[in-house]
Amino acid sequence: MVKPIHSGEVLFECGAPIQSVIFPLDGLVSLRSVLKDGRMIENVAVGRDSMIGGLSVLGQKRSGGTALAAISGRAAWLSLGDFQAAMEMDPSFRPAVFSCVSQLTRRLMQNVVCAAAHSATQRIASWLLHADDRMTERSFDITQRMLADIFSLRPATVSDSCNKLLSAGAIHYSRGKLSVMDRGLLEAQACECYEAVRAQEPQECVHHVHAQSA
Template sequence: MLLLATADQNRLLSALPALERDHLAHYLEPVVLRSGDILCEAGTVPTHLYFPTSAVLSILHLMENGASSELVAVGNEGMVGISLLMGGEATGARTVVQAAGHSHRLRADLMRQALPHGGSATPLLLRYTQAFMVQMAQNTICNRYHKIDQQLCRWLLQSFDRVGSAEVAVTHSMLAAILGVRREGVSEAAARLQQAGAIGCRRGHLRILDRGLLESMACDCYRAVRAEFSRLLPPAAGSRCAGKEARSWQ
């Protein structure tokens, strides 16, 4: 019954009433996800719904020239597999593991048995879908209209919140692919944030040094998404900050 022991690590699972959570536990499988693993390729039907607990998943749009851009990331505040819930089945984006960690997954063919109509799960997942779409739209606006420095601040704040730590493992090349910009642009933006004292950089890792400063340098997109999640979803039971620098998504 790993789900019951770690339910508060996923905001959606922890929001379910105990009886529904117990029912769902029989269908969920705990998995360990490795960074870079592809969970679903664009144009295919997902085999599972994923409910991350410590992993972070990235949903990427792929372009014909091989470039990519992150549409949205999902951590312990949500789930991946909305196309299955909405009946569309095939997804138009690639889902890849951005940060290694743990997750629970539900087989797509067992979804109707695990999430019966009439309970709390369906309206909860529909509200999450609304918040998910707001986040995707906000990220698209951010990547189109805001400076790289602001985009990087927004992405770092969201990542720090999801991993519950003041440090994330990410390279400048990975950030360039996520934001859809040149690697040189990411390196220059990271250097400016480091010079300002907001973050610290070492090979393959970025660490938050001054949360307040980082938030002041970010655009309104970060706060708008947090507000929408707070409006639509209950806070995760037992959630807590990992030190003064980090926050949970609530």
């Protein structure tokens, strides 16, 4: 089943039973840890190159965090039973799934390094590049408040970083709509984590399972 996802929409609650696997077709989903004070901080963002709920293949029964749509788009929902059936029917699907799980683990590890070592502007530039890689349009809706929540930064810090990227000619940003104007300039502002992650991304695509189960 394909349906729209809207920025700010919670797709999985932390601790909820995993009953479906979600494949973003466009848009971006933020996987977050929830703190005791209610704050949610992003661990990794998932787009059309991966899935949410894939850890069920390793026996995980409940969501380890909250999945929240950061950028509106569409996603395909597949019941856990149909997902497991596809794993059995298609020999090529299982390696692709494990490749995606491995990729997310590597990105999580890189994000830990990124948060500790790089500036707000570098981190935001890298995140926007990852988002641009996974979007079907060059412009997308995202608020500075959403970016502040993703990185657990003060809104003023995010505003300063966006203004730097805007002044550099890397992006255009107005009223919550962001466009990547020059990827080369944006890459120049980004930290090394973007290229480190991109170099390890697998070529397999797991979205063909949706067509199989339709």
